[in-house]
Amino acid sequence: MSNISKLICGLLALGNTAAPAAAQSVSFVARREIDTGGVNRWAAVGDFNGDGTPDVAIAQPDAVLVLIGNGDGSFQPAVSFAVGQYPCGVVVGDFNGDGVADLAATNCSSNEVAVLLGSGDGTFVLADSFSVGRLPCAIAVGDFNGDQIQDLVVANEDSNDLSILLGNGDGTFSACSSIAVGQFPTSVAVGDFNRDGAQDLVVANANSNNIAVLLGNGDGTFREPQFLTGHATPSSVAVCDLNGDGWEDLAVANRDSNDVSVLLGNGDGTFQPPRNFNAGSLPSAVAVGDINGDGVPDLVVADMDSRFDPISAHFGNGNISVLFGQGDGIFQPPMTVAVGNEPQFVALDDFNRDGIVDLAVVNHGTVSVLLGNGDSGFRVAPQIPVGRHPYCIEVGDLNLDGWEDLVITNDDEANEGVSVFLGNGDGSFGPPQRLNVGSFANCVTLGDFNGDGVPDLAVVRYFPANEVTVLLGNGDGSFRTAGVVPAGTRPVRAVVGDFNLDGFQDLVVITERELLLLLGNGGGSFSRELLIVGADVNSVAVGDFNRDGVPDLALSLAYPQNLVQVLLGNGDGSFRSRQTIEVGHQPFDITVADFNLDQAEDLVVANYWIGTISVMLGNGDGSFQAPLNFDSGGLDPSAIRVGDFNCDGIPDVALSDGGHGEWDETDTVSILLGNGDGTFQRAQSFAAANPALHLAVGDFDRDGRLDLAVANFHTETISILINNTTH
Numbered sequence: 017m018s019n020i021s022k023l024i025c026g027l028l029a030l031g032n033t034a035a036p037a038a039a040q041s042v043s044f045v046a047r048r049e050i051d052t053g054g055v056n057r058w059a060a061v062g063d064f065n066g067d068g069t070p071d072v073a074i075a076q077p078d079a080v081l082v083l084i085g086n087g088d089g090s091f092q093p094a095v096s097f098a099v100g101q102y103p104c105g106v107v108v109g110d111f112n113g114d115g116v117a118d119l120a121a122t123n124c125s126s127n128e129v130a131v132l133l134g135s136g137d138g139t140f141v142l143a144d145s146f147s148v149g150r151l152p153c154a155i156a157v158g159d160f161n162g163d164q165i166q167d168l169v170v171a172n173e174d175s176n177d178l179s180i181l182l183g184n185g186d187g188t189f190s191a192c193s194s195i196a197v198g199q200f201p202t203s204v205a206v207g208d209f210n211r212d213g214a215q216d217l218v219v220a221n222a223n224s225n226n227i228a229v230l231l232g233n234g235d236g237t238f239r240e241p242q243f244l245t246g247h248a249t250p251s252s253v254a255v256c257d258l259n260g261d262g263w264e265d266l267a268v269a270n271r272d273s274n275d276v277s278v279l280l281g282n283g284d285g286t287f288q289p290p291r292n293f294n295a296g297s298l299p300s301a302v303a304v305g306d307i308n309g310d311g312v313p314d315l316v317v318a319d320m321d322s323r324f325d326p327i328s329a330h331f332g333n334g335n336i337s338v339l340f341g342q343g344d345g346i347f348q349p350p351m352t353v354a355v356g357n358e359p360q361f362v363a364l365d366d367f368n369r370d371g372i373v374d375l376a377v378v379n380h381g382t383v384s385v386l387l388g389n390g391d392s393g394f395r396v397a398p399q400i401p402v403g404r405h406p407y408c409i410e411v412g413d414l415n416l417d418g419w420e421d422l423v424i425t426n427d428d429e430a431n432e433g434v435s436v437f438l439g440n441g442d443g444s445f446g447p448p449q450r451l452n453v454g455s456f457a458n459c460v461t462l463g464d465f466n467g468d469g470v471p472d473l474a475v476v477r478y479f480p481a482n483e484v485t486v487l488l489g490n491g492d493g494s495f496r497t498a499g500v501v502p503a504g505t506r507p508v509r510a511v512v513g514d515f516n517l518d519g520f521q522d523l524v525v526i527t528e529r530e531l532l533l534l535l536g537n538g539g540g541s542f543s544r545e546l547l548i549v550g551a552d553v554n555s556v557a558v559g560d561f562n563r564d565g566v567p568d569l570a571l572s573l574a575y576p577q578n579l580v581q582v583l584l585g586n587g588d589g590s591f592r593s594r595q596t597i598e599v600g601h602q603p604f605d606i607t608v609a610d611f612n613l614d615q616a617e618d619l620v621v622a623n624y625w626i627g628t629i630s631v632m633l634g635n636g637d638g639s640f641q642a643p644l645n646f647d648s649g650g651l652d653p654s655a656i657r658v659g660d661f662n663c664d665g666i667p668d669v670a671l672s673d674g675g676h677g678e679w680d681e682t683d684t685v686s687i688l689l690g691n692g693d694g695t696f697q698r699a700q701s702f703a704a705a706n707p708a709l710h711l712a713v714g715d716f717d718r719d720g721r722l723d724l725a726v727a728n729f730h731t732e733t734i735s736i737l738i739n740n741t742t743h
Contacts, residue, residue, distance in 0.1 A: 052081055052094060056378040057153075059363045062108035062117040065138035070365040072376055073119055074383065075106040080121050084138045088698060089368035089387045097132055097140050101125035105155040109166045112187035120168055122152035129155065129170060129179075133187050143187045148172060148179035149194060158206040158215045161236035171201040171219060178204065178219065182236050197241055198224030203301075207255040207264040210285035218266060220250035227253060227268060231285050246290050248273035256304040256313050259345035267315055269299040276302055276317055280345050293347045295319075296337040303362040305373045307338055307388065315339040315347060318359040318377060336362065336377055336386075355384035387700075406435075406727040406734065408459040408509070411714035412471045414438065415493035420714040421445075422725055423473060424734065425457040433457045434475055438493045443717035443738045451495055453477065453485045459509040463521045465498070466540040472498075474523055478506045484525065488540050498540035504532050513558045513567040516589035524569065526553050531571065533589055548583070548591055559608040559617045561594070562638035568594075572603040572621050580606065580621055580630075584638050594638045599623060599630040600645065609658040609667040612694040622653035622671055629653065629669065633694045648673070649686030649699025659713045659722040661739060666690040671699075672711040672726055685711060685726055685737065702737055 058075040065071065069085040080099050083091040100123035111118045112133055119132040119140060127150055132140035149172025160167045161182055168181040168189065177196050181189040198221025209216045214234035219241070220227055225248060228241035249272040258265040263283040268290070269276055274297050277290035295302075296319035307314040317337040336359060337350035358380040367374040372388035406424045414421040419441040425434055433453040437445040451473075459476040466472065470489040477483055484503045487495035503510075504527035515522045520538040524531060530550045534542040552574040561568045566585040573579040580599050583591035600623025611618045616636035622629055623645075630643035653671040661668045669688040688696040702724075710727045717723065721739040728735060 052076065052381060052383055055380060056360065056383065057104040058106050058361050059376055059378045059383070060106045060108045060119070061363045061365045061376070064117050064134055064140075066116070066136055069369060070367050071138065072363065072383065073106050073108065074378060075103045075121055077102050077104075079103070080106055080119060080132065080140075082138060082140070083383070085367055087369050089374065089385055091385070095138070097142070099123065099130035099132060099142060100128055100145055103130070104153050105170075107155045107157050107168070109157040109168075111166055111183055111189075113165070113185050118187065120155060120157075122148070122155050122170055124151050124153060127152060127172075129168060129181065129189075131187055131189075146181055146189050146192065148181070148192050149177050150174035152179065154201070154203045156204050156206050156217075158217075160215055160232055160234075160238075162214070162234050167236070169204055169206070169217060171197075171204040173200050173202060173222075176201065176221075178217065178230075180236060180238075193236070195230065195238055195241075197221060197228045197230075198226055198243065200224070201228075202250075203252045205253050205255045209264055209281055209283075209287075211263070211283055216285070218253050218255065220247075220253040220268060222249050222251055222271070225249060227266065227279070229285065229287070242286070244279060244287060244290070247277060250277075251299065252301040254302050254304050254315075258304070258313050258341060260312075260343055265345065267302050267304060269295065269302040269317055271298055271300065271320075274299065276315055276339065276347075278345055278347065291345065293339055293350075295339065295350055296335055296352065299337070300359065301361045303364050305364040307373055308340060309372065312341040312343040314341050316362050316364070316375060317350070318355075318362050319352075320358050320360065335359070336375070353386065355379060355386070357381065359384070407457075407710060409710050409712045409725055409727040409734065410460055410462050411712045411725065412462045414471050414489060416470065416491050417441075419718065420716055421493065422712070422714075422734065423460050423462070424727060425460050425475065434460060434473065434487075436493060436495075437734075439716055441718050443723065443736060445716075445736075449493065451475075451487060453487070453497075454481060456481070458507075461510045461512055461523070463512040463523075465521055465536055465538075467520070467538055472540065474510055474512070476503065476507045476510050476525065478508050482507060484510060484523065484534065484542070486540050486542070499542075501534055501542045502545065503527065503534065504530060504545070507532075509555070511556050511558050515567050515585055517566065517587050522589070524548065524556055524558075526556060528552075531556065531569075535589060544589075546589060549581070551581070552577070554602075554604050555606045555621075557606045557608045557619070559619075561617055561634055561636075561640075563616070563636055568638065570606055570608065570619050572599075572606040575602045575625070578603060580619060580632065580643075582638065582640065595640060597632055597640060597643060599632075599643050600628050601625045603630070604654055605656045607656050607658055611667050611690055611692075613666070613692055618694065620656060620658070620669060622648065622656040624652050624654060627652060629656065629671070629688070629696075631694055631696075644694060646688060646696050647699055649684070649688070653686070655710045657711055657713045657724075661687055661722055662689055663721060666692040669696065670711060670713065670724060685724060685735075 069087040072083040074081040079096040081094040099121045102125040103121040105122040116134040116136040128145040151174035154171040165183040165185040170179040179192040200223035202222045203220040214232040217230040227244040230238040251271045252269040263281040266279040275292045276295040279287040295317040298320040300320040301318040319335045335352040339347040355377045361378040363376045375386040377384040408425045419439040422437040434451040435448040461474045470491045473487040475485045484501045486498040506528035510525045520536040523534040531548040533546040535544045554572045566587040569583040571581045580597040582594040602624040603621045604624040606621040616634040619632040632640040655672040671686045686699040724737040726735040
């Protein structure tokens with residue numbers, strides 16, 4: 017258990033008289049994946065540079081990585097410190113008494129503990145190494161002889177013992193003493209189980225299937241271990257007062273029984289029989305903290321079972337399980353949150369300094385940072401299967417029941433075409449209704465093409481059909497085919513507007529090399545395919561940029577042009593060029609909003625290859641100011657939407673991060689909160705699935721707050737992110 021977990025537990029134990037909690041939902045924002053470039057085993061949290069912001073140290077096979085926190089939940093690039101052969105455990109302490117955080121790491125190959133003394137600026141110096149038992153892994157800090165100097169305890173998995181290293185106060189340690197425990201001790205934690213003021217130890221013995229409790233004598237020695245049985249490969253143990261009686265209890269992650277055991281302490285060094293709670297699959301680590309802010313300890317369990325998908329040839333995301341406590345030692349069924357591959361360890365702290373507990377989860381090759389829910393949070397909802405290669409997603413009330421529904425295209429050779437999901441009004445959706453429009457349905461657009469007040473669909477199919485299929489809504493969520501309209505060569509997407517002011521909705525269609533206008537006839541059919549521009553267009557948005565009541569167009573022009581072009585409408589279906597603006601590398605999706613609240617429409621475009629957005633403030637006469645550029649919070653933003661996500665009356669921006677192509681591992685959505693003057697706050701990132709290509713905005717649970725739906729291409733799901741913003 018990390019030191020911060022023990023601190024949180026200590027605070028919770030004071031005066032805890034909370035009533036049993038009602039059922040909770042997991043609520044985290046900003047799952048940020050930090051690539052650490054190696055196999056991670058363990059993490060520890062401390063303030064390594066004295067700025068008051070928690071930092072993270074990670075044990076890897078060849079070094080200890082240090083991530084310095086920025087105070088907003090993000091971290092500076094990792095710095096590596098060599099500590100010896102194969103460090104697998106790391107802990108934070110002040111071993112030379114200078115008030116600066118130091119590190120101690122176990123080296124599994126050399127059977128040593130390496131001590132790195134902190135310099136106070138985030139750097140460390142290797143001071144010395146000390147011999148311990150065979151295959152040392154888990155490590156913890158305590159004061160076992162009562163001299164106010166920090167000592168170390170190490171669990172040695174191969175020699176089946178503990179090594180006690182008594183500190184000398186100058187960063188060195190006396191020769192270790194050994195205490196035999198069970199077979200393959202994998203985790204060790206410190207507590208005072210009999211309340212005598214002397215620190216005690218608890219050890220998880222994975223191969224003995226038991227827990228060893230060693231009561232301290234206060235002089236650095238310990239009594240014979242007491243063994244607590246009934247565990248199936250215990251992999252991790254944490255100490256906290258879980259029922260509020262002032263006595264320390266135990267939480268044990270049992271890998272082979274897929275549960276967590278809670279052993280309530282009697283205050284005399286003995287414990288009650290374990291109560292077991294389901295905790296996912298292959299639980300590898302357990303940590304304790306108040307996740308939902310009710311004053312009651314909760315459990316967070318890392319689930320190592322990340323399964324390989326032979327179809328996509330990727331390992332899936334792992335999970336953590338959160339078990340909310342009731343204050344009496346009983347825990348609610350687990351709620352799961354997606355993290356990286358094979359999560360191994362969990363550390364808790366307040367990484368963005370908002371007073372809410374956050375998580376750092378150590379995965380295979382990454383660290384997942386999950387910020388506790390704040391004023392602009394989204395909770396991670398279950399993934400909804402939608403068929404092969406979901407690509408484009410839109411929102412509308414398709415059955416006129418007042419609840420928002422989803423429509424998704426499946427960009428695949430299978431004839432799955434379009435899927436309609438009718439909303440239940442609580443953030444969940446009914447089973448899919450398949451609309452077979454043929455293969456490779458690339459994009460869908462909502463409109464009312466026959467003027468009956470019922471939403472209709474225009475489905476763009478780019479290969480081999482080169483056409484738009486028009487589906488007229490029946491008002492109950494079902495659709496009938498009205499016709500098929502040829503649409504140039506390889507059409508990819510369309511937008512709706514009345515461009516000739518005849519009262520009928522028209523379509524502007526992006527094709528491989530040109531932009532076309534299809535004029536609506538008012539009955540659901542279209543005619544007169546008109547060329548607007550013969551350029552390589554990535555995206556188009558509709559607005560009224562000169563405030564003359566005639567729809568205008570803004571185009572993002574693909575690499576190597578890297579431009580935004582503004583076309584003012586003439587009201588007869590024709591357009592004239594007004595302005596061309598140079599923006600970032602490979603501008604992709606573009607949309608319209610009034611970001612500085614001056615009643616003139618502005619533009620924002622996602623720059624796909626450089627991870628930025630460009631904001632162009634409108635002058636109200638059809639011209640725009642030079643672009644303002646902001647970090648998008650992702651590698652390659654592919655889709656951009658606008659909404660007021662924090663309920664302050666100012667437009668914000670949501671971005672999906674498509675990564676470097678459809679098979680990348682990128683799986684986040686970013687939110688940039690607007691300041692009301694055309695500028696934006698630092699991006700916050702939220703977990704979806706990979707790759708998150710397109711997204712849509714709607715109020716899916718009818719609480720007045722805008723939620724997000726994200727189409728995840730190769731995981732064949734939709735992520736629903738429900739907005740938890742506090743009004």
